[in-house]
Amino acid sequence: MMSVDNVEDVVGRQFPGGEFTVERWMAYLWADATRNDDDAFRHEEAAKEVGADAQLVPPEFGMHIAMEGSGAGIEGALEGLDIDWESGVFHGEQSFTFHQPLVVGETYSVTGEVADVEQKEKFDILSLDYEATDTQGNPAFRTQTRIIITH
Amino acid sequence: MKFQDITIGDTVAEKSFEDVPAKNMEIVTALMEDPNPIHFDRRATEQMGRPGLVNQGPINMSYMTQAALAVAESPTDLTSLEARFEENVFEGDDVLATATVDEKYEEDGEGYVNLGLLLEKADGTTAVTGTATVRLPKGESV
Numbered sequence: 001m002m003s004v005d006n007v008e009d010v011v012g013r014q015f016p017g018g019e020f021t022v023e024r025w026m027a028y029l030w031a032d033a034t035r036n037d038d039d040a041f042r043h044e045e046a047a048k049e050v051g052a053d054a055q056l057v058p059p060e061f062g063m064h065i066a067m068e069g070s071g072a073g074i075e076g077a078l079e080g081l082d083i084d085w086e087s088g089v090f091h092g093e094q095s096f097t098f099h100q101p102l103v104v105g106e107t108y109s110v111t112g113e114v115a116d117v118e119q120k121e122k123f124d125i126l127s128l129d130y131e132a133t134d135t136q137g138n139p140a141f142r143t144q145t146r147i148i149i150t151h
Numbered sequence: 152m153k154f155q156d157i158t159i160g161d162t163v164a165e166k167s168f169e170d171v172p173a174k175n176m177e178i179v180t181a182l183m184e185d186p187n188p189i190h191f192d193r194r195a196t197e198q199m200g201r202p203g204l205v206n207q208g209p210i211n212m213s214y215m216t217q218a219a220l221a222v223a224e225s226p227t228d229l230t231s232l233e234a235r236f237e238e239n240v241f242e243g244d245d246v247l248a249t250a251t252v253d254e255k256y257e258e259d260g261e262g263y264v265n266l267g268l269l270l271e272k273a274d275g276t277t278a279v280t281g282t283a284t285v286r287l288p289k290g291e292s293v
Contacts, residue, residue, distance in 0.1 A: 026182060033178040034213035035168055040226055050225035059229055060212045064183050074185055088199055089187055091208030095233035101226065 007117045010080050010126075015112040016071030020064075024104050027057045034058060047103075057102035063094060065102070066130035066143050069110030077114070077128055083149060092125060092146040099139040108132040108140055115144070123150045152222050154262030154287040157252055163266070164221035164250040168214050173204050173242040180207070206240040211279045215268040218248040219283035222264065230263070234281035238272070245273040250283070262287045 031041035036058060039046035044055045057065075067073055083089060102108075112130035126147045132140040152163065176190045188195035189205040196204055212234045220226050240246055247270070254265040263286055270279035 029178055030182060030213075033175040033182070034210050034217075035175070036213060036217055038217075038220070038226060050227065052225070052227050056226055058213060059216055059226070059232055060209045063209055067183075074183070074187075085186065085188055086195060086198060088189070090189075090239075091236050093233070093235045094208060094212060095231075097231050098229060101229075 007119065010114050010117050013080070013114045015076065017109070017111050018069055018071035019107050019109050020069030021107045022057045022061070022065060022102065022104050024055060027055060027061065027104050030058050030061050034060075044104075052101055053103060054106070055104040057104060059096060059098065059102060060094075062096055062098075062102055062132070062141050062143055063145065065108050066110055066112060066132060066145075069108050069132060070112035070130055071110075072112065077112075078126070078147075078149075081124075081126070081149065082151070084151065088150040090148040090150070092148045093144070094146075095144050097142045099141060100134065102141065106140075107135050109134075123148050125149075152224075152287060154255065154257075154264070154289045157222070157255055157264055157287065159252050159255060161252045162249060163252060164218040164248075166214065166218045166221065166248045167245070168248065169245045171206050171240055171242055171244045171246065175210065176204050176206055176242065179210055183207075183209075201239065201241065203242040206242070206244070208234065208236050208279075211236065211240055211246075211270055212281070214246060214248040215250070215270050215279060215281050216283065218250040219266050219268060219285060222250065222266070222287070223285045224288055228286040229283060230286060231284040232281070233283075234268070234279050236279050238276050238278045240270070240272065240278045246278060247271050247273075253282070257289075262289045
């Protein structure tokens with residue numbers, strides 16, 4: 001059974017949109033969980049020593065900022081799809097373009113959409129696009145996610 | 152590192168991450184509110200025929216990012232990052248992240264390097280491939 005019954009209903013779907021602010025503990029724990037020993041991701045003073053205005057957020061955490069800030073989260077992004085988590089859902093690709101470093105305390109406004117669905121015999125590939133701006137409306141980052149949904 | 156000290160083809164960083172821990176997958180699962188059971192439920196991975204919990208893509212990506220940033224003067228100099236997840240990394244695996252210079256160029260008076268990134272498992276399997284662009288200062292050679 002295909003996980004996407006009607007591609008036309010899914011592609012182009014806009015997420016609700018919203019905001020996300022990275023709190024200090026999120027960046028700190030993410031750095032710990034990824035074995036990142038750079039204290040610029042844990043302490044503001046260390047971040048300022050490397051030219052940042054505030055405690056830095058690990059760049060790949062931008063994926064979570066995008067998904068939650070878009071108002072959809074992971075499950076909302078998969079809405080409309082017949083997902084069987086037990087069959088296997090896998091992260092296929094992720095890409096970022098950073099216009100500024102990500103920092104703790106900044107509120108990012110995010111928009112996103114389902115950009116594409118590719119249907120294969122044994123799996124579908126879902127492409128999600130997100131764009132984030134900072135409080136001043138300046139571009140912060142853009143990210144694309146490709147998720148493989150087996151069936 | 153300085154822009155003029157970089158040569159195309161250089162391997163500029165290798166970072167080893169041994170015995171990938173399940174605990175860290177659980178932390179990332181909680182942080183991301185990720186319902187995918189492959190990251191925290193061994194019954195699910197067993198049913199799928201996997202040898203253990205699966206390391207999240209963003210964690211694997213972080214290992215490669217750390218290799219890329221080893222050449223930078225500051226994490227603020229990372230301008231792009233991408234990853235293609237080829238094979239699963241499982242709990243207990245040892246992996247090696249490598250950054251190699253693919254290209255260097257100048258733009259608006261600043262130096263940039265495009266790095267090829269690789270995350271390999273101990274048995275030589277390619278787990279993740281990717282690229283990163285890092286801005287490097289131009290100055291006197293060391």
